[in-house]
Every structure is written in C-alpha cells, then in structure tokens.
Amino acid sequence: MTVSVVLFTSDLRLHDNPVLRAALRDAERIVPLFVYDDGLRATGFAVPNRSAFLADCLEDLDSGLRERGGRLVVRSGDVVEQVHRVVTETGAARVHVAAGVSRYAARREERLRAALGDTGCRLVVHDAVVTAVAPGELLPSGKDHYAVFTPYFRRWTSEGVRDFLAAPRAVRVADVASEPVPARAEITGVSPGLAAGGESTGRRRLRAWLSDGIAGYEDGHDDIAGDATSRLSPHLHFGTLSAAEVIHGASREGSPGAQAFVRQLAWRDFHHQVLAARPAAAAQDYRSHGDRWRADKKEIAAWCDGRTGYPFVDAAMRQLRHEGWMHNRGRMVVASFLTKTLYVDWRVGARHFLSLLVDGDVANNQMNWQWAAGTGTDTRPNRVLNPVIQGKRFDPDGSYVRRWLPELEGVPDRYIHEPWKLQGPDRASLDHADHADHADYPDPIVELAEGRARFEQARGA
Template sequence: MRTAIVLFTRDLRVHDHPALAAACAGSDRVVPLFVLDPALQAISANRTSFLHQALADLRRTLRGLGGDLVVRRGEPVAETIRLARAVAAETITVSADISRYARSRARRLAREGSRHRMDVRAFPGVTVVEPGTVHPAGTDHYRVFTPYHRAWLAARWRSESGTPRAIRLPGGLDPGELPRPPSGVSPGAMSGGETAGLSRWRAWLVPSDSSGPGAPDQVCRYADDHDDLAAEATSRLSPYLRFGCVSPLALANAARALDGPGPAAFVRQLCWRDFYHQVAFAFPGLATKALHATREPVWRRDADALRHWQDGRTGVPVVDAGMRQLQAEGWMHNRARLITAAFLTKHLGLDWRDGVRWFFRWLLDGDIANNSGNWQWVAGTGNDTRPHRGFNPIRQARRFDPDGAYVRRHVPELAAIEGGAVHEPWRLSDAVRRDLDYPAPLESPRDEPAWLRA
C-alpha cells in the first residue's frame, strides 16, 4: 500500500488543495501533517491564535472524512522526515510558498526526502497565479501593477482541485495534541478556520435572495463602498487567505463569475495580493530592504513619536482610530492602513520597517508579501510609480469618514464631538478642548503641514 504525507503550512483547508488532492489520488493512505515550529509561535499572538483555531477546525473536517490532522512540534523538515520514515511514506506533498523561510524549508525538505528516497512534490495553491507564471520579456517579474493586472487576467488559471471524499490513515498513528491558545490576543479578533472562512465567503458572495438572479448585495457595492471607513463594506477575508482557509483561486473564480463593477473591483484586490507575492518571490528581502534604495530618505529616530503612533495617541483622530482598531481587532481597514502608514513615514519621518514590525505583531492577515509591499508602496521605496505621493490625513478623513463615525467608534474620548468636526479637535474652542482627554497633534520634523494651520 502506498503512503503519502501532506505537509500543511499556510494552506489550512480541504477544498481546492492541490497537494492534498494529489496525495489522495496517488496513495492508499494519506497522513495530513502540521508541524508547530517554535521559531514562529512567538511572533504574533493574534496570528498564533488564529492558526490554532484553524488547526482545530481542519482536524474536525479531516476526521469527518475518516482521517485526522497529525500535529507535531519541532523543526518542520526533521519532524516531517521522521514521521515519513515511521509510516514508510514514499511521497511528501506540500504547497509551494514564496517567503525566504518557506523556500529554505522546501529546499531542505527536497534534499532530505531525496536522501531517504522519498518523492517530494510541491504544488500551487497559495496564490491565484503562481509567481513567475507571467512576467515581462527580459525580466523575472512585474514591477508595476497595471500591466501585471492585464497579464494576470489573461493568464490561464489552473483548474480547481476537488475535495477528497475520504482519507485513510495508517493504523496505530498518534495524531498528537492541538496547541493551547496563547495569551495577549486582540479581544475583537476574528475566529480562524476553513469553516469560518467559507461562512464569511458565502455572506460576501452568495446573493441574499439565493433563489433569484443577480449579484450579492455585499460584493456588488464593493466598488463604491470599499473605501468607506465606517461601513462594513469589505469582505474581511484577508486572514483566511493568509492562512489558506479559503482558496484564493476558488474565491477569484466565484467573484469573476459575477457581473458588475463591484465583483471586478474585488477580483482586482485579489490580483494585488498576487502582485506582491510575485514581487516578494523575486525580492525575498522585501520586509527589510528597500526595493528602490535610491529613493529612501534618511529616516529619523524618535522612540516617543513611534510609541505614540503605536498606541493611537498621535493627536490626529483618523490615524489614532486606525491604530486602535488594529490592536482591538487584529485587523485594520485598508484605507486606514494607508493613512496610518503615510503618517508614520511622510509626516513623522520614521522608518517604514518600524511600521512593518508593528503591523506584523498585530495583524491576523500579516504576511511578508502584502504587509511589506504595501508599506514600501506608501513609503515611496517600493512599487509606486509616484514615490512622493502624499496622504493628507484630514482630506482622507473628510472623504472616507465624512461624518466621523469611524473615529468615534475607535476613539471614545472624542465620541461627544458631532459630525466631521471630530477630525480636527485642535480647531474646537478652548473650553471644549480643555475637557478632552486627547493630545495635540504630534509635530513633524518638516515644515508644519497645511492641514494643521488655522
């Protein structure tokens, strides 16, 4: 009887899972395996908790198919090879990934598998279009999004893999214990797992009247409403994509099948995700090195200003609302991410790497490609063709939170200030300001910006 191991990494699902489907098609017995790497467990309590919930959900699903999720702790390659030898596995399948860590793990797994005469095979599944599949003539990746988007839409996407009907484990195998939840998790963090991800997917993409024609209520408004800070007008599927609880290809196919500007705008966002994955694949140092070093200014060091930014006490309400949402939910509205990142880099003149690290600590959806790529885009060191682009926080607030509802939701000190006046508390009367437990705006090392002038 042929035995295969499927090494799960950040592909925690059974639907459209090419590595799992291939193992089930080619082997009589299949061992789904996840190895808890101690080196990764302390980076973010939010992501660790989400991961643990996803593992518990995956175990329940696999048990429903007759199998189980085998959990081990230690160095992933060593533990995988040890288990493969114990069950006499001929094949190890894994989803290909793009980070420096993942690629090093894949190389070591292939080397050790070959040494033990095991066939190690990598499959797509982390992105819609694999990095390197489309590229301009004479170079290995796209550096500008718009031509990449055209090539991405025109590319031949792989076929979705079917969900296994049944999984058979070798006898006598100890599945191992699931990890205990960590402390320090954001109180409003979303729950992890394929079940939760598919439920959110259905709420986003399935029409409210499933018996009738037309696009769903949520996604059809996406083009118009996705930048509205106060509205719940985004899918919030990004953490489920980051951990592979939902398939990016299946999600893109489902959205692409719908008509209208809303679904098209949503698919475009999935393309942005793939865009940064192909950038990170070509430039593995994306989280720490500037893509365009010649554009990088001399960043200043100011520990107090950085701490105030981290704590949401900058004195600029829309910035503080975003930073507090980050800690409260482990998630931040994308428009707020742009505003807060621009405030750190363009207004305070602080290093984008400080922002990358802080977001990594809290974001459920934090990954090397998208977190780092977006930070470099805002800082002007990355893939933006307009590196000196500015983000006036007050103009952004007035446009995307005109009534101030987003700010009042996350900055309770300002909840009594009605309407758009909440965005500029420094313009209120002296009597009102004296009663506010709210700081004055942090000063910029540059000239005082126009939005602060009376």
C-alpha cells in the same frame, strides 16, 4: 500500503487544495501533517493573534478530516526533522507541500529536499496554491518579474485561474502518533475583537460576501465606518479559502463591484511575484532613495498607541490593537503618516503590524509598507496622504473616529478630524457635556506642513 505526506503550511483547507488532492491520488493512505515549526516561531510568526486564529484553523481542519474518516497529525519542533521522522515512521514515498515565496519557504524547501534524499522519498512542490497564479508564471519580456501593477494585471486577467477542486469525500490516514490539536483558549494576549478562524467560518463568510456584499464593493470599499469589505484576508493568509475559489465566485457574480474586488486579489498575487523575485525586499528597500529615517521613540510610541492627535490615524491604530485587523484605507493612511509625516523607517511600521495583524504575511505586509513609504513599486514615491483630508473624505461624519476614540464622542462633526480647532461656544459645550473627555485627547505630535516639508527636503522632492 503506499503512503504520502501532506505538509500543511498556508493551505489549511479541504476544498480546492491541490496539495491534498495530489497526495490522495498518490497513495492508499496519507499523513495530513502540520508542524508547529520552531523556525517560524523564531521569526516572530507566533504572535498571539495569528496563533489564536491558527488554532481555530487547525481545530476546524481536524474536524473536517474526521468527518471523512481521517484526522490531523500535529507535531512540534524543527519542520524538516519532524517531516523526516514521519517519513521514516510510515515509509512514505512522497511529501507534498505548497510553494511559498519568502526566503524562509525557499530555505525550508531546500532543507526538505536534502533531508529526504537518503530516504527514497520525493518532495513534490505545488504552485498556485497560496496564490491564484503562480508567482513566476507571468513574466515580462527579458525580466524576472513585473515591477508595475497595471501591466501585470492585464496579463493576470488574460491568464485565468485553475479549475476548482472539490473536497475529498474520504481520507484514510496512516497510523502515526500526533500531539493534541491546540485550542484558542490556551493562548494569552489575544486582541479582544479577533475574528474566528477555520475553513468552515471562512466559507460561510465567502458565501455571505458573494450574496450580499460584493455587488456594492466598488462604491463602498472606502467607506471605513460602513466596513463594506469582505474581511476575507485572514482566511486567504492562512489558506482556509483559496484565492482561486474566491475569484471564481466573484467572477460568476459579475458586477462592477466584483470586478473591483478581483483587482484587489490581483494586487495580492502581484506582491507575491515581486517578493518571489526579490526576496531581499522583505527587509531591504525595493527602490532605495537613500533615506535617513528619523527614530523619535516618543512619536513612534504615540503612533503605535493611537495617540498622535490625528483622529483618523488614531482610530485605525486602535482598531488594529482591538481586532488584529485594520481597514485597507486605514492601513494606507497610518503607513503614510508614519513614513512620510513622521519620516520613520517603514520597517518599524511593518514590524508593529506583524505583531498584531491576523492577516500579516511577508509578501503583502512588507510590499504594501514599501509602497506606502515610496521605496516599493509605487510610481509616485513621494505622495503623502493627509490624514485630515482622508478623514473628511472617507469618514465625513466621524462615525469611525467616534467608534474607536470615545473621548471625542461629543465633538461636532465639523471638528471631528481637527479637534484642536475647537474654541468658543463649541469648546464650552464640549467641556460641560457629561461624556466629555476631550482633555484626555492629545494635541497633534507634529504639524502636517512641517512633516511634509521635512520629508520633501529629505527626498529632494
């Protein structure tokens, strides 16, 4: 009896999974394996929100495998040791795994190849599983990656993505021991509004998005109160949906909204190819400006807690804490505020995001933070997003702000993004309202003009 191991990482799905399909072609029986890796825990991956979503994903993956006659095998410990143990127990001839772009993924691949060398088992690494296009597939002349998005997007668009792979009808699993599949209920510290995970949930959300949401994406994607985005990012991060399938579905829809949405998926691939070529960018400036960042602990704490005195910033930060997710417009504004108005190191913000974001991964989180800080691929590194102007433009009646800042519920629309300007009859009216808690909302921790001037002087802009 021939056996292959499928090492699930960021591809927790049965549909459109080249790793799983290749293993099933290889062998009579497989071991669908997920390892709770001590190494990933040590890097800070196992924060409550992602751990809870992951538990949903594994439970759903196990259920889908059981419907096809199989089951998920779960182990804990060092990933290389556990894979080696499963190979020894089953006599597996191949281990299949999706390629990653982080330093950790590259090191895991190296260690697996070395550990399996004395077993006669071959490691097979599959590209274009986590992304739509493999990170190293599109290269500009004489360079190892694209540093600017627009030319990358032109190549990416002309390249096309691989064909969709159907889910297997049957899965036969080798006889090997497994730990119990974990449950979300066992995890503490989870954001109360965290969405459910799993392939079944992701596929339902994708169908609904393609049917009812994507056509309006071009016009509505910045409507932060209307929340007219797909919310598919956690499913793409954990691989309960494949980027290739999402792109195929969007392309069939064909509207301007679908085209705008596909462009965002290209940004995701773009960041992966940057990090694959420059893995140090996960912790170091991609393009350094010699910044001497400030480290005011009170200001950083105010930003983390949503108490900066700027309602648009604070609403987004409170959404992050409650849901483990934030609208992309909010991410851009809060990142600009931290790095350019407060002039705080982007790594501080990136770490805070990774402590809460259910969709937080190294490539997208770190490279987006660098873009916002002007140390990454942005061709205008000194741009500053004014949170008041952004709020008035993208939340004109303050619906989003009021949703997350109940203490500002009674503030008139014209003051909702500048509550410190309230005076006279408006102030008196607010102070006498039954729901008025305005006194509990802080004044701005910094003047915007002061912050901008400080940043521009530091950058020599």
